Amino acid sequence: MIFKGILNGCSSNIVAQAEELNGFMREHLSCGDNVGSTIAFYSKKEEKNALLGLVPTESVELVRVARYQPENILEALQTVENTEKTDLYLFPSGYAGSEIAVRWACRMKGSSLVQVKQIECSGAQLIARKTVYANHVLGTFKLTKRPYSISLAKGCADSQAITIRDKRIVTEYDLTGLQKDQFIKHSKWIPSETTQDLEAATFLIIGGRGMQTKENTQSLKKIADAMGAAFGVSRPVAMSAWAPMHRMIGVSGAITKPEVCIVAGVSGTAAFYAGIEKSKTIVAINTDIRAPIIKAADVAVIDDYKAVMAELAKIVLS
């Protein structure tokens, strides 16, 4: 199978994208007759060499664009790409990857699937697996029309640092003049905090709907800060604006892998659990013994989280 990875070099998370794609390629596409290359988009000339060092394949097409605007990226792909020769396009996890993966397949009259965890290549056929039913079920899909275009699920592969040192085969394009984004009359970028600290945390305390108020959420965050833990929340807490969105844990937030994860007042939906399932130790504190999180934890305390966390903080800080 001939495959291509697509990187968004305009994004600040380019290293994570590259290492994720590299891990997935090595895990699923490193054997047999598979041949891979990369298309990497970037906008700033001075970042080109750094981007080149992050490409997970020896062959790369570097495409310079004004910015990573989806309509222009799709147009750029149509300009540089010969789909007759490519069987599979791989996009990193994240919003940008999923959007282009689907629309690109649609334009190429191929098949697409997003948030893919695993693939199996069998000749020219592609079997892909992804979660469905709010993360309760793993669905297996057969993609029936090539070219196949998929985006990865967060945390689906162990990220692997790029180790290629040989001279790369580079083809360059300058498509900064594309103007498919004229429906946008004004645009302003607003930097915001990311989930990176949660994803890197070794000790994590997470509050759920059981916190009931914004004030309680802030109190638990203070305890987490005092104990040296990163602080996260479940989706209902973020959706109620008791905590910022970048604190959200789960399939639409951070996928974490701490040594210790204390989960307070969280029922434990499967979509939430996906964000903590790689934890070494999960401690659940909840008043409801029937909450799904109790069976999914290593250790559980059935009690009011506020009282238990206050006592735990006293012990830890004494």
Place this chain on the structure above:
Amino acid sequence: MNILVCFTTVPDVEMLTDEDWLFDKNLQIDTSFLKPTLNSYDESALEMALTLSDASESVKVPLELTALTVAGSGATTILKTLNALRFKRVVRIDSHDDLRFRPIAIASILTQYVLKHAPQDVLLLGRQTRIGENARTHLLAAEMLGWPCVTQAIRIELVDRNHLMVTSQMDDGRLRQRIQTPCVLSIGDAPNTYMRVPTLKDRMCYGKRPIETLSSKDFQLSDETEELIGLEVIHHKRAGILIEGKSPEEKARKLYEGHLKRSVRVQERLAKI
């Protein structure tokens, strides 16, 4: 400005017990006993449309909201609620097909509705449903319509008859853009967008207005290019050791001594550095 909000209702699968998670040979599971609820992203889309409607008078932009679902009669209760919330038109495209994993079919219905039944300026829908998790319908609809698409919208404001200000959550920041219609907008994790509850008076006055019903047989459903061939339940099980004690203090002490001491101590030290 005509805005079409597309939504779906889904069973609350969090209510299923371990024993309930059984798929038959046709890859179906019985969820008939579960109450249908609004898909959470679609709920945000509906509420954001209503917020735009609230603002339309002050910015002097006439707005016509249509809510549409492709579903059986089980969606009637929610459609009546949307009537009571003063959506101008409430439409059900009657279908009893298994549409869980058919985003191409749904997108083709939405496209035909916009092109043949009721022209629109904006198509607004949640980014994915809780059941299929396809996350593709809005993108496919944009491609079929030939419209631009802005994804992960978390805030929408009216500018004038042809423009919206859309704030989107990106992977590493936010983008605030003034967009010219027509366009497709998909809604992401937008805080404070739980759908409002209609007043009793509005329920009485508007809730019983007729629901426009069309048949899916009047639409051409495009074939999928991905075929579901298997479903396997994921079990999230760990030891679940319960810490017993007479007081929160005793439980916290046992938790710390038995399970956290070494790890938390390390973190405590790190915090003091």
